[in-house]
Amino acid sequence: MRSNLLPETPFLVLDVDLVKENTKKMSHRLAKAGVSLRPHVKTAKCLEVALIASGGQPGPITVSTLKEAEQFAGAGFNDILYAVGMIPSKLEHCRALIEKGLHLSLICDNVDSAQALSAFGTIHNLHLPCLIEIDVDSHRSGVKPNDIDTLTRVGNALGRNLCGVMTHAGDSYNAHSVDAISAAAELERLGVVTAANHLRAIGLPCPVVSVGSTPTATFGKSFEGVTEVRAGVYMFQDLVMAGLGVCGYSDIALSVITSVIGHRKDMGWLLTDAGWMAMSRDRGTAKQALDQGYGVVCTIDGVVIADLIVSGANQEHGIVSLRENSAAGKTLRLEEYPIGTLLRVLPNHACATAAQFDEYHLISGRQANGFELVGTWPRFRGW
């Protein structure tokens, strides 16, 4: 274990080999389906990871903040979709990025934003390519695919800036079977293609038809009419994805290393130093068939310890215990995990857990020598 050589716990670990495998798998799948991939970098917020996802050279990416756009544009990514509804107060920031040479696409779902965007473009003689956001599952924002009136008005307000439609099947995260995810994917595809056809029918251009979520990208059966897929979590995978059947535990590239700091024999608990400040407060598996608490506990080498989860969390304390419905009579032998034992915790939600740290400590899953760090990659945050 060579704990003297390791950073102080808790720290964040990324298995580079798994990132390569996960991204290769998705790239191959979509290439085979004949559709482009525009990786979402909001999970990783890391240049090195985005480069792997793009096949080694900067490619088209999706971002969730203008901070991400700035960071990635500065590193040579020059085709970026900012996939959160544009508002007038952020247009000056976009302009600064565009004037540095970035091809930045925006999204909007309402006439007011569309008019403001067009007016801004006219004043500054700027092309501001914009997709209309479509809502396929009442998940958050967007125009309904058959709301032809709104589509027409937003499309006309965007004028020459209109360049297509996009959607995100967020409800696919709540699916209870692979078939349900495939159905969500088809709903996603149909919705956005329908909206695109409405726009074309009234003479508006719609070259880009963009969909995306890791579950639907994984289990979608057809991408007919779709020009690009956006997804992000697939690079790392996590317990929510495992619960959906998108991946297995052994595909999860992200984990938190923690130390055992105490025992509660009366409660059947191990105490660790990875509380919610390290794991995040995300409880995304709470509504799944298998509630994983704040994470699944593994040995330092990544072997899952059956039924052991982070069942509770304070700011800097994790409570590790057997899951409630653990095999009858099975009890946790605390003495097998003395004070200082290093454990590895798989997170519910990679986006949320990664955001709690400023760097990834890298491991390479195929090493024969046990747990060894082979480098670090920085990550950023903020807006």
Add this chain to the structure above:
Amino acid sequence: MRSNLLPETPFLVLDVDLVKENTKKMSHRLAKAGVSLRPHVKTAKCLEVALIASGGQPGPITVSTLKEAEQFAGAGFNDILYAVGMIPSKLEHCRALIEKGLHLSLICDNVDSAQALSAFGTIHNLHLPCLIEIDVDSHRSGVKPNDIDTLTRVGNALGRNLCGVMTHAGDSYNAHSVDAISAAAELERLGVVTAANHLRAIGLPCPVVSVGSTPTATFGKSFEGVTEVRAGVYMFQDLVMAGLGVCGYSDIALSVITSVIGHRKDMGWLLTDAGWMAMSRDRGTAKQALDQGYGVVCTIDGVVIADLIVSGANQEHGIVSLRENSAAGKTLRLEEYPIGTLLRVLPNHACATAAQFDEYHLISGRQANGFELVGTWPRFRGW
């Protein structure tokens, strides 16, 4: 509103006047009760806030990470309690801090850690003052107050490093009335005083008797036998504290400023750009009588908008709607909140929301000129 002068949303705001009032109130209360205050800086992680809480000059503080100890020691705070169970792999880090002149106290609740600590102290000829952690409510770690056997063994293992006992009545966060909090405070006091007396009865020294949580510090009726109180959230307050009756909405010093980015008339939703990345995933009010979703929505000037909460959150999207049990027939007039409208959101849990940002934008609640930023204070994170 002068939105052109403001940072891009979402951003974090701290009302300095409220911090001063909240800290003054707690300091006066505990001074009157004849007990010392050792503010917990894990909520703020900000030197300027810690100085206010300490009355203008560095005083004794509590930290939850060695990173906090480092940052505050570097700024002149030279009496620090690190209130998370010590493990051997962190002792070298402690030693480095102590050798720079810091009076650093540690805690432990088991013989193995106590022996390791003492051995390390002997080898390095170092005094490592250590409190025994006591568990009063089965909340997380600690020795039970009447577990005389363990107390004796840990106390003896600590030897000359033993300097007292400490506890945290974490269960007070789950109380349903002020009386229940007072009862939790009495349980906290009795538990730790009992443990102290057990140690003294077997001839071990126990000068420090430390308790702490914001609810119990606020509603405890007696501090007899207690030498110091630790608390942190009281500096900012939050919706969990408001739900407990510890404060009112108007005492909450921390908030997030967000922009309306869209409307969903069919759903009765405003979409904003403060999702869980800004608010954190903390749902601490979910188990309270009044579930506040991801936060209570106010006008930019801080006036609470009745029944309007952040009912859902994606990474960079907040869904704002009327609470489910809102007065019958009342509907949200979306047109009153056009695209770009700035809103202010009070957080469930100040520790978690503040941790999502790198700086506080300061406001002064008593300004007559509406919403105006008067400066920034940095905050740090990590371990």
